[in-house]
Amino acid sequence: MDILWNSLREIITPTTAAYALAAIGLNVHFGFTGLLNFGQAGFVAVGAYGFAIAVMTFGLSTPLAIAVTMLLAAGYALLLGVPTLRLRADYLAIVTIAAAEIIRFGLNSSAFAQWTGGANGLYNEYSDWLKSSNPYPSGTLTLGPWTFTSNDLWIATVDWIVVAAVAGGIYLLVNSPWGRVLKGIREDEHAMLSLGKNVNLYKLQALVIGGLIGALAGILYVQPTSVQPFDFGTRMTFNMYTMLILGGAATVFGPVLGSMIFWVVMRFTDELVGLGVQAGLFDNVTQGSQLRFVLVGVALVLLVVFRPQGILGNRTELTFDAR
Amino acid sequence: MRDDTPILVADNVHRHFAGVTAVDVEHLEIPRGRITALIGPNGAGKTTLFNLLTGFDKPQTGTWTFDGVPLHGLAPWQVARRGMVRTFQLTKVLGRLTVLENMLLGSKHRAGERLLTFWRGPDRHDQVRAMEILTRFKLDTKAGDYAASLSGGQRKLLEMARAVMNEPRLVMLDEPMAGVNPALTQSLLHHIKDLKAQGMTVLFVEHDMHMVRFVADWVIVMAEGRVIAEGAPASVLSSAAVVDAYLGAHHDTDLRSLIAEMDAK
Numbered sequence: 001m002d003i004l005w006n007s008l009r010e011i012i013t014p015t016t017a018a019y020a021l022a023a024i025g026l027n028v029h030f031g032f033t034g035l036l037n038f039g040q041a042g043f044v045a046v047g048a049y050g051f052a053i054a055v056m057t058f059g060l061s062t063p064l065a066i067a068v069t070m071l072l073a074a075g076y077a078l079l080l081g082v083p084t085l086r087l088r089a090d091y092l093a094i095v096t097i098a099a100a101e102i103i104r105f106g107l108n109s110s111a112f113a114q115w116t117g118g119a120n121g122l123y124n125e126y127s128d129w130l131k132s133s134n135p136y137p138s139g140t141l142t143l144g145p146w147t148f149t150s151n152d153l154w155i156a157t158v159d160w161i162v163v164a165a166v167a168g169g170i171y172l173l174v175n176s177p178w179g180r181v182l183k184g185i186r187e188d189e190h191a192m193l194s195l196g197k198n199v200n201l202y203k204l205q206a207l208v209i210g211g212l213i214g215a216l217a218g219i220l221y222v223q224p225t226s227v228q229p230f231d232f233g234t235r236m237t238f239n240m241y242t243m244l245i246l247g248g249a250a251t252v253f254g255p256v257l258g259s260m261i262f263w264v265v266m267r268f269t270d271e272l273v274g275l276g277v278q279a280g281l282f283d284n285v286t287q288g289s290q291l292r293f294v295l296v297g298v299a300l301v302l303l304v305v306f307r308p309q310g311i312l313g314n315r316t317e318l319t320f321d322a323r
Numbered sequence: 324m325r326d327d328t329p330i331l332v333a334d335n336v337h338r339h340f341a342g343v344t345a346v347d348v349e350h351l352e353i354p355r356g357r358i359t360a361l362i363g364p365n366g367a368g369k370t371t372l373f374n375l376l377t378g379f380d381k382p383q384t385g386t387w388t389f390d391g392v393p394l395h396g397l398a399p400w401q402v403a404r405r406g407m408v409r410t411f412q413l414t415k416v417l418g419r420l421t422v423l424e425n426m427l428l429g430s431k432h433r434a435g436e437r438l439l440t441f442w443r444g445p446d447r448h449d450q451v452r453a454m455e456i457l458t459r460f461k462l463d464t465k466a467g468d469y470a471a472s473l474s475g476g477q478r479k480l481l482e483m484a485r486a487v488m489n490e491p492r493l494v495m496l497d498e499p500m501a502g503v504n505p506a507l508t509q510s511l512l513h514h515i516k517d518l519k520a521q522g523m524t525v526l527f528v529e530h531d532m533h534m535v536r537f538v539a540d541w542v543i544v545m546a547e548g549r550v551i552a553e554g555a556p557a558s559v560l561s562s563a564a565v566v567d568a569y570l571g572a573h574h575d576t577d578l579r580s581l582i583a584e585m586d587a588k
Contacts (some may be wrong), residue, residue: 176442181421188416191411193403198400
């Protein structure tokens with residue numbers, strides 16, 4: 001029973017919230033506009049490091065640091081989007097994944113260690129604003145079957161408020177005439193051009209908005225712990241795609257649900273492996289955790305075969321070929 | 324008073340792909356307020372000409388004006404906003420949007436489509452007009468269905484209806500009748516005549532000579548990238564060269580000699 005409750009705890013953790021938020025941003029790109037962004041981790045890294053460096057190196061106040069980070073992320077989106085969005089869709093995919101890796105290696109390198117901490121990353125001296133605004137009583141708090149430290153619960157609260165606000169904003173946007181143009185571009189760019197829509201402008205707007213959401217997720221992601229360059233690898237982006245497909249791409253709450261299920265399953269298999277090691281099934285945890293990824297992979301294959309539209313997706317959308 | 328100036332005038336439009344000439348049009352006029360058919364054998368350059376005029380492709384040389392305004396060098400969406408709307412030979416409906424959403428995307432009222440004023444939802448007037456046009460095209464019962472669920476012929480209808488929604492001055496239809504059953508073809512022909520009655524100019528590509536005869540006021544014949552004949556349907560369609568181009572009797576010899584004659588001039 002403990003295993004189950006421990007796993008379900010992942011539903012509300014800050015990491016789940018941050019991933020949900022970044023996946024919402026990726027959904028603006030991939031789900032609604034059809035942009036193949038394989039480097040959402042790059043936007044998350046820009047957010048995380050941008051904020052941390054703005055606070056720790058330049059001593060900016062929190063609101064100012066957030067504003068500067070958002071400007072940086074918008075600039076990064078423009079840098080990637082302006083040269084590639086008028087080319088075929090695959091070019092954006094190549095450029096985003098390459099740029100995200102360049103950023104990660106740059107952050108990891110000792111050349112910029114005085115700002116980025118190099119391979120050690122940055123310890124979270126930047127989250128004092130959150131800790132000092134905590135209204136919850138200090139110590140350990142109990143929420144249903146779970147216990148949290150006061151600080152963790154406060155960060156989770158702030159994170160989920162941000163996720164709810166952004167999801168609400170995206171709901172309004174994608175159901176507006178503007179959002180309809182994005183979906184039209186996803187279906188057929190040439191048709192939209194022939195109807196007088198400035199397709200490249202819309203794609204750029206979508207790339208910037210989804211990127212800003214990704215950067216905001218980066219700020220949230222590093223609040224509870226520290227900034228580690230290793231976290232922002234390609235696996236982060238592909239985990240987000242898994243969440244999108246799991247929850248249902250092109251739905252507003254699909255990425256949120258996807259992130260929750262993803263982390264619960266990851267934790268659950270983790271706990272199972274722990275039990276397996278105790279029971280002598282595996283020699284060590286490493287061996288077991290390899291099996292864990294096999295299990296997650298099998299689960300994904302089953303999902304794509306039996307429910308390709310995701311949990312919240314609309315089956316009828318998939319019953320015909322889009323074109 | 325009727326305006327008799329041509330709505331579109333093109334000069335010296337030349338497009339070649341790696342040395343192969345696709346379009347080489349010295350002069351072209353599309354008469355205003357009429358239905359013009361663009362005919363010619365496969366590979367004659369009709370679709371390339373469509374792509375060039377609407378900005379989907381760029382020519383090596385060439386200028387053209389639409390209603391007196393130069394349009395060459397503009398992006399496709401800018402061309403469309405100036406009142407020249409095309410359809411595609413391979414129909415492009417927006418599959419995972421509903422038929423009504425397809426129509427609303429055709430609307431010229433774009434306030435809500437701007438990011439900074441996104442909350443300005445679709446004009447009620449637009450919805451009403453979209454439903455009116457859909458009714459005319461017998462698609463009103465499908466308004467809530469995904470466009471991808473439509474049949475090939477219905478997609479052709481939707482694409483034409485969506486173009487009409489844009490209130491263009493010139494509608495360019497690329498093979499609107501291709502793959503459409505005879506009963507639907509009849510109604511499509513009437514829709515095309517209807518567009519003219521509403522004051523639009525129509526330019527369409529078609530292979531079936533009976534339909535061209537039935538609906539067109541003016542015929543332009545292309546072969547090997549050039550305009551080889553133009554005129555009223557009755558005279559053009561009885562011309563030996565044109566008949567050969569389609570029926571293939573002396574296809575190569577006749578067209579080549581005609582082109583040789585043109586070169587000589």
